[in-house]
Amino acid sequence: MPSSHPNGEKDFRFDCVSLGEVMLRFDPGCERIRETESFHVWEGGGEYNVSRSLSRCFGLKTSVVTSLVDNEIGHLLERLIEKGRVDTSFIRWVPFDGTGLAARNGLNFTERGFGLRGAIGVSDRGHSAASMMGPGDIDWRDIFAKQGVRWLHVGGIFAALGPRTAELTLEACRAAKRAGTMVSCDLNYRSSLWEREGFDADKTRSVLRKVVGQSDYLLGSQFDFEKCLGLKFAEGAEGSSLSDETLFRSSAPAVAKRFPKLKALVMTLRKVRSASVNDWAAIGLQDGEFVYSREFQHLEILDRVGGGDGFASGLIYGLMKFGQLSTALDYGIAHGALSMTTPGDTSIATLREVEALLEGVRASESRAWRTAG
Template sequence: MRRGGRRNGGRPGRRTGDVVIELRPAAACELDVVALGEVMLRLDPGESRIRAARRFEVWEGGGEYNVARALAAVFGHRAGVVTALVDNEIGRLVESLVRQGGVDTSLVRWEPFDGIGRRARNGLNFTERGYGVRSALGVSDRGATAVSQLAPGMIDWDDLFGRRGVRWLHTGGVFAGLSPTTAEVAHEAMRSARAHGTVVSYDTNYRPSLWADRGGPDRARAVNAELAAHVDVLIGNRSDFPGDPPDPIGPPGSGETFAAAAALLAADLPGLQVVATTRRTVHSAGDNDWQGLAWSRDAGPAASVLRPHLPVLDRVGGGDGFAAGLLHGLLTGEDLATCVELGAAHGALAMSTPGDTSMASAAEVRALALGGDAATRR
């Protein structure tokens, strides 16, 4: 995606809404979108606490995967996930859950199980939803997971993006933060994707626990800067990058300061076309103000309706829901204002149900994005 430019053999960009985006023809690709990231097994104690739980409900989830799953299950796109799992009963449970979400599992790299997980293991994520003054809590058990050991050369990206064909690659800072080699894999995937005309999106999605022993936020910002040079659509803030940025949020109900920060970021990244973020003010675990913001070189700034005091059942996955709705709009040719409304509406609906993944329908998302409410439907 490049304003006024061409890539992939001189093929002209296709205008989608008010954003110029170079999308490969759907008929020439096996998949519309591929996510590169970790898929963990989430264990949810429901209304209880992890420390006091006697039973857990299981879901699958992961920052990058959640986007692909929503694009498949909610919006009907052909989606796949590039990840790695250990070939044991836990890995096969994760695979089954991914398939139930309509996501292609043919790109999963399976690693042999050594009996106890000494060499590689599958990630677990214990997550409390929070309530009132008690915040949501995530306790990850993901050290030495199979996907964290991916290294350059293990995935044949040219076969995926060239022979099979993919219209859109999505990855993010969660995957890049798993290990030093996963950032290199993300870089390798992005370069191949762009060489074959595949659009690339990246969500900075900073997780302090992933960077605690790897240089902290400064190293995360440096990795973001390295990868963003290959990105068309960026989800995050100017503060996720090195430098001394202006306030990325600005006054409530306004996207003006965000737009200035996005334009400043894009000035350093000539290939970047769209920047988007979410604004969340937490009054309590179940009471959040919620809004989506976006900016593009062609359309300028756009802001969704501000939803003050949005009731939240489970906030985990709300940002991924925003990303999925935004990407769906860009994939289907909506203007930027509609894209950001779809993203904010989908994120809001995703937070109304338990688990990382969305249970919304495309019709519900569009109705809410266009001004609908929670009135009973019969």
């Protein structure tokens, strides 16, 4: 359960604040990016999506710490964020130089995929305003100690975005812990960020290990643990024939031992039958015991992007409201499932729909992830 604010819970201005980039997503619908002549636009970003869902679906008070260029695209993003009922007080605005050479707003073109054709994402985020953020840019003491925040959500996407974003993430986590705020970190490895030319992966891993050391809840797989934290395990994630669940069960206890302040580690379990049909569940490790969510078999998917963020928001809501990991995993997996049945990175599900979905899953289908082999 979230820690109490030093001055009492009534002083919390926000239930959750996320730190991350918010991009403008261009969605061609059922068309291909290379063929379409029109796009629908949404706002989205790995860490931001969590705050948006906590607000729109779960009715909590949320905000996002990010940076946008002060031009028409930036203000379109601002309007979309406000439409998502996420507070915009902590947006750091930077001047527009007329060309975008100094700083720009990130763009993301995404095909949803269908059947045998997988989703395709093309990010256009180089030199974005958010990627240039660093330590000292944000008054964390004002956010956490003065205004009050119950929960901070950070992630490996933003940490790997720019030369100083990892250090800013660590700065935020340290300020949050000083104020008694709970911290969750979703490692969310992205090869497009980690494998780009000039990126200092070793430095980022070193800082991310410190971020995890300040976190209460860690979301990730063995692959994330290896790629983002530089940890090594007996069973290799890359190229392994073992299931994600088996790899998590073998690696998570070692991660928990390495980072003893973690209250729990969690991971989604996804069996991809096609781009449109997945099996979907989650596993967690808490106090040396593995806990499973309910399982949704043959889940029909319209738009996979943001499903993991939908899971994270449901998980955080469940932890805040019930304080029990098994229940939180159920809320996470149900909300993530609903998120993938609608277009866009972010959820347009309701809490009533999440709870109705949970009530409709037979008890015999819960707490069991059936592995193949």
